[in-house]
Amino acid sequence: MGAQCGGEVVVELRADVLWVTINRPKRRNALNAQVVEAIGKAVGAAENLEGCRAIVLTGAGDDAFCAGADLQKQTEGFAFAVDYSDPTHYLVNLFRSMLACRLPIIARVNGHVMAGGFGLLCACDMAVASAHVLMGTPETKIGLIPMMIYPFMQRVVPVRKLTEMCITGEPFTAQEALDLGIVNYVxxxxxxxxxxxxxLGRILNKSPTAIRLGKQAFKAMQDMGIDQGLEFAQAMVPxxxxxxxxxxxxxxxxxKRLPVWTGR
Incomplete structure (x- = not known):
């Protein structure tokens, strides 16, 4: 299976993995409304693709994974404009799709990650980064603050480093991201x-049912108190x-044999 969404997002099912590639290398894979909607559509449909076991999110080229919102395209109204009759921002819709997805989403961090792109990284379940990558939330340099990506950032980044990151807007290295637990491997x-x-090999040889139900349970327990979480867990186990x-x-x-998973 291979498809292009407006040429700016490439979606391809490779064996058991859905690859979603932001294909705007000349714009440092920056986000616009069409790109965000295409990613969300791919993520939302992945669970219903026969045989799909995981999602990889990446960017085209080696320069950038995603540079955040395309600030050069203000006529599109992407970054700041809101329709007050339906005020849900498309980036929020994408994050909700990622949050609801019960397949593992892995970021292949091929290049620099800034602003909303860092939010995408934090919304993924795992990440592998190239050592040359720089990351950051530089919004304060243009008079803003990383607001919509903050809910995912605060689940991944230690609080004092998160505060420094958001206020100073200064970049940090892939190795620093590894040391902070933001990425799994560099x-x-x-x-x-x-x-x-x-x-991916370490994911695909495990039970798809366990992973799917586990992700669903872990997301539910994130916002529970410990006693509520324990009650929920003991109900889920049987x-x-x-x-x-x-x-x-x-x-x-x-x-003493290898299991044959049915995903049921």
């Missing part, structure tokens, strides 16, 4: 795709244990 540029394949994948996994363990 590798040299030529090794990026090999590391991505390695990580439900998960009743799935075909759980029964197959236990049988394979007892029989």
């Amino acid at each position: 590798v040299e540029k030529p090794e990026l795709d090999d590391k991505m394949e390695w990580l 439900s998960m244990a009743s799935t075909q994948d759980a029964k197959e996994g236990l049988a394979a363990f007892r029989e």
Whole structure:
């Protein structure tokens, strides 16, 4: 399966993985309304694609993963204009699609990540970054603050570093992002795709049912108090244990063989 959404987002199902590539390298893969809507549409449809087990989000070229909103295209009204009759911003719609998705979303961070692009990175479940990458939220340099991406940032970035990042707007390196737990792995540029394949391999040989239900449960428990979370977890365990994948996994363990997952 291969498709292009307006030429600016390329969506391709490669084996069991849906690759979503922002294809605006001359604009540093900056976001406009069409790009955001195309990414959200791809993410929203992924769970219904037969055989799809994970999503990779990346940018075209080596220069930028995503530079945030396209500030040179104000006539599109992307960055700041709001329709007050329907005030939901399209970036919020995309983030909600990513939050609702029960497939693992992995960021392949091929280049620099700024502003709204950093929000996309934080909204993903995992990330592999090239060592040359710089990241940041430079909004204060143009009189703004990273508002819409903050809810995801605060779930990923330690609070004092988050405050410094948002107020100073200064960039930091991929290695610093690794040290802070913002990304999972940092590798040299030529090794990026090999590391991505390695990580995807460690995902795709596991139970799709466990991953899907686990993501759903983890998202629910994030906003619960600890006692409420424990109550929720103990109710979920017997439900998960009743799935075909759980029964197959236990049988394979007892029989000392590899499990055959059905995703049910």
